[in-house]
Amino acid sequence: MTTTAVPLDLPTADWLDPADLAHNPYPSYERLRREAPVVWAPLVKKVLVSSFEGCSFGERHPEVFSSNVAGGTMAKALGGRPLIRKDDPEHAAERAPMNRTLRPKQIMDIWADKFEINARRYLEEMIFNGRGAADLNTAYAAPVAAKNLCDMLGMPDVEPMDLARWSIDFIAGTGNVLDKQEIWDRCERSRAECDAALDETVARLRRRPDPSITSMLLEAGMAEEQVRNNVKLTISGGMNEPQHMITNMVWLLERSPEQKAEVLANPELWKQVFTEATRLFSPIGMITRQSAADINLHGVVIPAGTQIGMILASANRDPGQFTQPDVFDIHRPSGTNLAFGAGVHQCAGKWAAQKAIGEIAVPLLYRELPGLRLDQSRPETWDGWVFRGLTSLPVVW
Numbered sequence: 001m002t003t004t005a006v007p008l009d010l011p012t013a014d015w016l017d018p019a020d021l022a023h024n025p026y027p028s029y030e031r032l033r034r035e036a037p038v039v040w041a042p043l044v045k046k047v048l049v050s051s052f053e054g055c056s057f058g059e060r061h062p063e064v065f066s067s068n069v070a071g072g073t074m075a076k077a078l079g080g081r082p083l084i085r086k087d088d089p090e091h092a093a094e095r096a097p098m099n100r101t102l103r104p105k106q107i108m109d110i111w112a113d114k115f116e117i118n119a120r121r122y123l124e125e126m127i128f129n130g131r132g133a134a135d136l137n138t139a140y141a142a143p144v145a146a147k148n149l150c151d152m153l154g155m156p157d158v159e160p161m162d163l164a165r166w167s168i169d170f171i172a173g174t175g176n177v178l179d180k181q182e183i184w185d186r187c188e189r190s191r192a193e194c195d196a197a198l199d200e201t202v203a204r205l206r207r208r209p210d211p212s213i214t215s216m217l218l219e220a221g222m223a224e225e226q227v228r229n230n231v232k233l234t235i236s237g238g239m240n241e242p243q244h245m246i247t248n249m250v251w252l253l254e255r256s257p258e259q260k261a262e263v264l265a266n267p268e269l270w271k272q273v274f275t276e277a278t279r280l281f282s283p284i285g286m287i288t289r290q291s292a293a294d295i296n297l298h299g300v301v302i303p304a305g306t307q308i309g310m311i312l313a314s315a316n317r318d319p320g321q322f323t324q325p326d327v328f329d330i331h332r333p334s335g336t337n338l339a340f341g342a343g344v345h346q347c348a349g350k351w352a353a354q355k356a357i358g359e360i361a362v363p364l365l366y367r368e369l370p371g372l373r374l375d376q377s378r379p380e381t382w383d384g385w386v387f388r389g390l391t392s393l394p395v396v397w
């Protein structure tokens with residue numbers, strides 16, 4: 001079976017419903033883990049792996065869980081194949097230059113001050129424009145995440161909400177399994193705008209290199225087309241998730257007054273709040289791989305050439321790994337959760353996100369607005385499962 005035929009000899013989950021998944025995927029994940037943690041899902045034409053053990057094994061065995069996925073939508077959406085769709089050593093050569101500016105020390109030395117400036121700027125705007133009430137998602141989370149990414153990419157003059165729109169379009173294209181032309185048209189428009197901005201950025205960075213991700217990729221001598229593919233990947237992967245983590249953290253703290261009081265009294269705990277929030281509401285629900293050989297997992301043989309969806313959001317609620325997995329508990333023993341993946345493809349922006357969101361943007365929000373609370377009179381909305389988060393979180397202060 002390559003990516004087209006149905007693997008009839010696998011257990012099948014024909015009951016998965018896109019509306020249920022978008023509304024609240026966790027009951028479906030629970031059923032998958034309980035009934036068959038390795039299962040053929042006609043809905044997405046993939047074998048789904050939903051256990052912690054299975055996802056963890058897949059992440060750590062790229063020689064059989066290959067990232068070189070055939071005929072994927074991502075390359076079409078971005079206009080080329082970025083590093084996340086490659087295996088080592090090809091992947092490692094493109095990843096190493098990014099790491100040079102995204103390790104914890106560089107985050108402290110180069111980026112932390114910028115993250116602070118950006119968070120302050122959009123918080124002041126929200127307070128000024130909102131006069132006591134706002135949608136935290138659009139007024140704060142989105143512009144903070146977008147501006148941080150503009151800076152890290154060496155594109156400080158790009159309008160942050162343009163970058164946010166490109167990100168939304170690239171993500172829609174990457175998920176465009178139904179091949180909707182309207183979505184490809186949006187991707188094409190956003191690619192053209194992004195490429196025009198990159199014309200200026202690349203010319204400037206060749207003259208005057210700086211510590212940005214784009215500059216690091218250029219300095220490594222990578223072909224310009226590949227630099228552009230990886231910048232577009234970073235735009236699609238580095239915006240949505242930090243944005244969602246701002247609102248996820250606030251949503252969770254507002255429902256856990258005791259833990260909220262604890263972290264406000266002891267700011268050392270912010271890292272734990274961030275990590276536990278990424279576990280419970282993992283912004284990237286599923287990642288894709290392709291089997292490079294027959295794989296026996298949980299007693300089921302996945303034939304070579306099969307597209308596999310590893311459901312990280314389900315793995316992170318596996319009771320075999322986490323006690324009371326649906327409970328928000330910032331005092332869990334420190335250990336691995338898979339919100340950022342693991343192994344060679346583990347998120348390149350993990351330290352940036354932890355610092356920018358977990359240690360700067362959300363703590364600042366509570367410091368400056370001690371009266372912040374959810375607005376009970378206006379509904380919040382959640383959406384998505386492959387990428388999931390709050391699309392609206394009304395707050396008052």
Ligand code: HEM
Nearest residue numbers: 083084237238241242284339340341342345347348349353
């Ligand atoms: C809370 C925020 C974030 C979450 C939860 C997250 C999650 C992830 C996940 C699950 C992966 C895939 C790992 C895998 O395939 O094994 C990934 C990859 C990646 N992320 Fe993030 N991410 C976040 C923020 C960021 C940011 C801020 C950036 C950029 C500055 C970024 C850049 C990347 C890149 C470049 C990759 C590809 C890595 C590779 O293939 O080697 N991410 N991320």
